[in-house]
Each structure stands twice: as structure tokens, then as C-alpha cells.
Amino acid sequence: MTASRAAAERFLHAEARLIERRLFETHFQGGPPSAVADALRGYQNPDGGFGHGLEPDTRCPASLPIYTEVALRTLAEAGAEAPELIGRACDHLARVADEEGAVPLAFPVIEDYPRADHWSEWTYAPDVNPTAGLAGQLYRLGVEHPWLDKAADYTRRRLDAPPPDGVHSIWELLIFCEHAPDVAPGRAETLLDHLRNQDMFHLDPETPGYGLSPLDIAPSPDSAWHEAFTDAQIGGHLDALAAGQQADGGWPITWTAPSEAALLEWRGVVTLNALRVLDAYGRL
Structure with a gap:
């Protein structure tokens, strides 16, 4: 088919x-990949973060880490070089991170704007989603930045703990494992085993409703997993x-x-x- x-x-x-x-x-x-970077510039705010509904479920103009993750993933997928764009975004992440270097998906400012129902208070807590994914995308882009060092240390500590529940948290950690250097052997296998037991992971393509599938984890035959x-x-x-x-x-x-x-x-x-x-x- x-x-x-x-x-x-x-x-x-x-x-x-x-x-x-x-x-x-x-x-x-x-x-040209540069055209993708040019399109992203309109979403970057003066503080260096990305906003303006770049992730369409939240219609907020303010800078949110989820928007920055989308921007970094987009640049990586396009193979675009945008050091100034990325550097300013990393500076912003460093300013909004907690003492461990972790960031939340969003901030309470989203409550002032239309948003999908699942974007609520739980998105305000710093966690591996999106910290691990942000760090993984920065490694994928070949970036060096003090915030990345701190976020990577935080993520490695989380990898040493029992794997979290939730398909998106596991997916973010797998992104980190794929692109970060010196990830301990076996970490990804443990995450993949845990992922298969999550309610929102759909091994059966006939499963109805929202969820992640093997094609999200392995979007090409060359994918790490x-x-x-x-x-x-x-x-x-x-x-x-x-x-x-x-x-x-x-x-x-x-x-x-x-x-x-x-x-x-x-x-x-x-x-x-x-x-x-x-x-x-x-x-x-």
C-alpha cells in the first residue's frame, strides 16, 4: 500500500x-536548509526563546521550552546551520531552568491564551520531558553550551533511576540516548522494554485514539531503534x-x-x- x-x-x-x-x-x-531557519526566525522572541504557537496545541506568543524543542528538532531535520538562533535559545533555557538544569514544557502564561485541554498545570513542572529531548537535539546539532552540560548531567541521573511512565517522557530519553555521547550501555534497551508496556504506546496499528507507534521511535530503516x-x-x-x-x-x-x-x-x-x-x- x-x-x-x-x-x-x-x-x-x-x-x-x-x-x-x-x-x-x-x-x-x-x-536550501537556510530557508527553514529563516522561517523559524519569525517565531523567536527578543528573549531568545521561541513562541507564537510554534507547537500548535498552545496559542501563546510567550517563549516556552516546548516551542524551543520544536525549533531545534526542525533545524536538525532540515540540516540547517543557525548558530546565532540556537545560541540565543540556549541562553534563554539557562535563564528559565531550575537549579539542576531541568526545564518545564510550559509556564502559567499559557492560561491567558487558547490551548488544548491537556495543557494544564502538569506542564509547569521541570522534567525529562522536555529537558532530555532538548539536550538530545542540541547534541544532534553539534552545539556546545553551558546549559547543555547541566541538562545532560540531569538527564544522565534520570537514566540511572527507574524509567519514568509516560510515552513522551520515555521518547525524550530515547532521543537523548541516540544523540548524546557516553550513554551507559543498556539504558535504551531498558527504556524500550518499558515503553512497550505503556498504555499510549500502540504496537497494534488498529489501536484507536492518540498514542505513539513504532514509526515515531523508528521513523526510517536507519533509525537507531x-x-x-x-x-x-x-x-x-x-x-x-x-x-x-x-x-x-x-x-x-x-x-x-x-x-x-x-x-x-x-x-x-x-x-x-x-x-x-x-x-x-x-x-x-
């Missing part, structure tokens, strides 16, 4: 944000992903967005991600 790249491209041009259209150009049309899943598990999810393309060329989301604009922005994000995954596995 395959999906239509042409139909998805039409959807992206019709409905998606500039940042996803630039990423599409970079991945599929040989566009690809061998953690069988060919049948990967193939089943690829079949389901290809079959999920809708009549307008885009893919749906499995949660409730806070606005119609956010819904379309998210559909642009998941459509681009579906294209990249299906292309990596030869399903376009």
Missing part, C-alpha cells in the same frame, strides 16, 4: 504553515499510515486541537511527517 505524494503536496500548499512548506521543499525538492521492532510490526504501521491519507491529500490528527487554525497547522505537521516516514520506507 502506498500514498500519494502529489496529493499531499497540494494539501501542504493549500493548508500548511510556511515552516512545513519550507521543510517539504528541503526534503523533497532540494530546497529500528531493530527494536519486527518487520511485521513496522509493516503493519506503514500500511495503516498509508491508508490514513484523506481525500484532501492530508492526514488527520487523533486529538482535539484548540482552534480551526491549530487543526490545520497540526494536519500540516503530521502530513509532512507521514510523507517523510513513508518515503524513508519506500511507500510513496
Whole structure:
């Protein structure tokens, strides 16, 4: 089963944000990575953090660590070099981190703006989600910064403890394990074993509702954790992903967005991600 790249491209041009259209150009049309960095500049605030709803579930203009994580992941995926952009973001993370170097996903300022229901008080506590993922993306980008050193020490201490519950916390730690140097052997295997037992991890592609799948953990055959899943598990999810393309060329989301604009922005994000995954596995 395959999906239509042409139909998805039409959807992206019709409905998606500039940042996803630039990423599409970079991945599929040989566009310059610098164009992705240029699109991100509009989301960076004077304090160095990223804001303005870069993660579409929160419609907040203020700088939030979740937005900075999205920005760093986007730069890494595009292969873009933006040292000034990244340096200012790291300085901001250092200012908002706790004494261990950990940061929260968000701050109470989000309550002044539309947001998805699941963005509430729990997102204000510093944790491995997003600290570990932020550190992992910075290692992936080849960045050096004092905040990264502190955040990495915090994350390594958390890796020495029993693994946390929650698919996103485990995923963030796996990102760190993939990109950080000198991660103790066996840490990723322990996390992957724990991930399989989480309610929101969907090994069965027919599982309804929101959750992470093997394709989130191994988005290409070259992914670090690809061998953690069988060919049948990967193939089943690829079949389901290809079959999920809708009549307008885009893919749906499995949660409730806070606005119609956010819904379309998210559909642009998941459509681009579906294209990249299906292309990596030869399903376009």
C-alpha cells in the first residue's frame, strides 16, 4: 500500500504553515536548509526563546521550552546551520531552568491564551520531558553550551533511576540516548522494554485514539531503534499510515486541537511527517 505524494503536496500548499512548506521543499525538492531557519526566525522572541504557537496545541506568543524543542528538532531535520538562533535559545533555557538544569514544557502564561485541554498545570513542572529531548537535539546539532552540560548531567541521573511512565517522557530519553555521547550501555534497551508496556504506546496499528507507534521511535530503516521492532510490526504501521491519507491529500490528527487554525497547522505537521516516514520506507 502506498500514498500519494502529489496529493499531499497540494494539501501542504493549500493548508500548511510556511515552516512545513519550507521543510517539504528541503526534503523533497532540494530546497536550501537556510530557508527553514529563516522561517523559524519569525517565531523567536527578543528573549531568545521561541513562541507564537510554534507547537500548535498552545496559542501563546510567550517563549516556552516546548516551542524551543520544536525549533531545534526542525533545524536538525532540515540540516540547517543557525548558530546565532540556537545560541540565543540556549541562553534563554539557562535563564528559565531550575537549579539542576531541568526545564518545564510550559509556564502559567499559557492560561491567558487558547490551548488544548491537556495543557494544564502538569506542564509547569521541570522534567525529562522536555529537558532530555532538548539536550538530545542540541547534541544532534553539534552545539556546545553551558546549559547543555547541566541538562545532560540531569538527564544522565534520570537514566540511572527507574524509567519514568509516560510515552513522551520515555521518547525524550530515547532521543537523548541516540544523540548524546557516553550513554551507559543498556539504558535504551531498558527504556524500550518499558515503553512497550505503556498504555499510549500502540504496537497494534488498529489501536484507536492518540498514542505513539513504532514509526515515531523508528521513523526510517536507519533509525537507531529500528531493530527494536519486527518487520511485521513496522509493516503493519506503514500500511495503516498509508491508508490514513484523506481525500484532501492530508492526514488527520487523533486529538482535539484548540482552534480551526491549530487543526490545520497540526494536519500540516503530521502530513509532512507521514510523507517523510513513508518515503524513508519506500511507500510513496
